[in-house]
Amino acid sequence: MKSREIKFALVGCGYWGANFLRIISNSEEATLCVICDTDGAKTTALAVRHPHVRFVDDVAAVASDPDIEAVVICTPVNTHLALTEMLIRAGKHVLCEKPLAQTSAQCGYLYTLAQEHKVVLLTGHVFEYNPVIRYMKQMIDDDALGAIRYLQLMRMGLGPMRSDVSVVFDLAAHDVAICISMMGHMPLSVMASGSCFVKEGIEDVAFMQLEFPGKVIAGIGVSWLDPIKQRLVKVVGEKKMMIFDDISVSEKLKIIDTGKNYQSTPGDFGSFQVSVKDGQIVIPNLQYTESLVTEFHHFSSCIRGREVPITDAAYAARVVRVLEAAQESIRQDGKKIYL
Ligand SMILES: NC(=O)c1ccc[n+]([C@@H]2O[C@H](COP(=O)([O-])OP(=O)(O)OC[C@H]3O[C@@H](n4cnc5c(N)ncnc54)[C@H](O)[C@@H]3O)[C@@H](O)[C@H]2O)c1
Numbered sequence: 001m002k003s004r005e006i007k008f009a010l011v012g013c014g015y016w017g018a019n020f021l022r023i024i025s026n027s028e029e030a031t032l033c034v035i036c037d038t039d040g041a042k043t044t045a046l047a048v049r050h051p052h053v054r055f056v057d058d059v060a061a062v063a064s065d066p067d068i069e070a071v072v073i074c075t076p077v078n079t080h081l082a083l084t085e086m087l088i089r090a091g092k093h094v095l096c097e098k099p100l101a102q103t104s105a106q107c108g109y110l111y112t113l114a115q116e117h118k119v120v121l122l123t124g125h126v127f128e129y130n131p132v133i134r135y136m137k138q139m140i141d142d143d144a145l146g147a148i149r150y151l152q153l154m155r156m157g158l159g160p161m162r163s164d165v166s167v168v169f170d171l172a173a174h175d176v177a178i179c180i181s182m183m184g185h186m187p188l189s190v191m192a193s194g195s196c197f198v199k200e201g202i203e204d205v206a207f208m209q210l211e212f213p214g215k216v217i218a219g220i221g222v223s224w225l226d227p228i229k230q231r232l233v234k235v236v237g238e239k240k241m242m243i244f245d246d247i248s249v250s251e252k253l254k255i256i257d258t259g260k261n262y263q264s265t266p267g268d269f270g271s272f273q274v275s276v277k278d279g280q281i282v283i284p285n286l287q288y289t290e291s292l293v294t295e296f297h298h299f300s301s302c303i304r305g306r307e308v309p310i311t312d313a314a315y316a317a318r319v320v321r322v323l324e325a326a327q328e329s330i331r332q333d334g335k336k337i338y339l
Helices: 017-026 040-049 059-063 077-089 104-116 131-141 172-183 269-274 291-303 313-331
Strands: 006-011 030-036 054-056 070-073 093-097 121-124 148-158 189-195 205-212 216-223 225-237 240-245 253-257
Touching: 006 017, 006 059, 017 030, 017 070, 017 291, 030 059, 040 054, 059 077, 070 077, 070 291, 077 093, 077 104, 093 291, 104 121, 104 313, 121 291, 121 313, 131 172, 131 225, 131 240, 131 253, 148 172, 172 205, 172 216, 172 225, 172 313, 189 313, 205 313
Parallel strands: 006 030, 006 070, 030 054, 070 093, 093 121, 148 216
Antiparallel strands: 148 225, 189 205, 205 216, 225 240, 240 253
């Protein structure tokens, strides 16, 4: 075993946990010692390829292991509170996947608990570590777009469906985090509509509208039932507009000048069809580092005391507060919920 590395456990090794398995295994600053998953078939298959890792099926074995310093939790959302609480009480640093818990009050409780036990608690709001989102946020902070007019975010595709939380808590958790981060402010109000087609009581499609100070509106569409996979973040400003298409391989971010003739009267229908814009389009040459690697490195640096957690439980609580309001609005037929 390599020395001076943080000894890690991974709890939950399904679809997303597999990414952490790769990242922790390749990290120079961490050693993966234990994998915990309640699915025995999964751990049996993984054990063959990871002979130096200990496999357990109960998180209590991780909590009681004195060698383990830090834990990544990658389990369904409805398990996050209990697992995070147990591991914090055992003195472990925790990186828990998003959303941290099902209510903002629970996030607040975990925030206080982590402070009391003097451990790092980070939430996997991975877009805070995404190079494109960071670049877009810097553009907004530098006032390069002029006054922000509106945002539109679409996160759609076919599954993967969840049975413990709605598409709002699953997918819109990303978009709400992105909006709050970019606007540097909580929304003032939330309106949402949603439908449950596959499982009763679990929305699989939802459309949300967040209003920020200055009458800036953010429209968010999320679906597990859409034939087209979309991962879009659009920010429309007075001087420039930005489009982040996370599905695109070569043109993830486009920055478009609003253009002088933006409001000109269109000519005939033919010229109208091609007059989408008349401003310049720039595709910045960005370094695409993997966001999850940056997030994991940040977690390790926080444990070493070199950095302060960016996506801490207070950050998570703000996101969940908006998600709660969206669920409440859906329940009340789209009523505007003030925060
Ligand atoms: N940041 C992102 O972009 C992103 C993407 C996908 C999923 N996620 C998050 O990751 C988490 C897991 O999602 P997933 O898609 O990997 O789900 P998944 O169902 O594929 O995997 C979850 C795993 O956890 C295991 N598990 C369940 N309860 C457990 C327990 N009590 N103890 C130990 N293991 C347990 C299951 O057996 C399974 O292997 C969710 O919180 C989800 O929101 C984040």
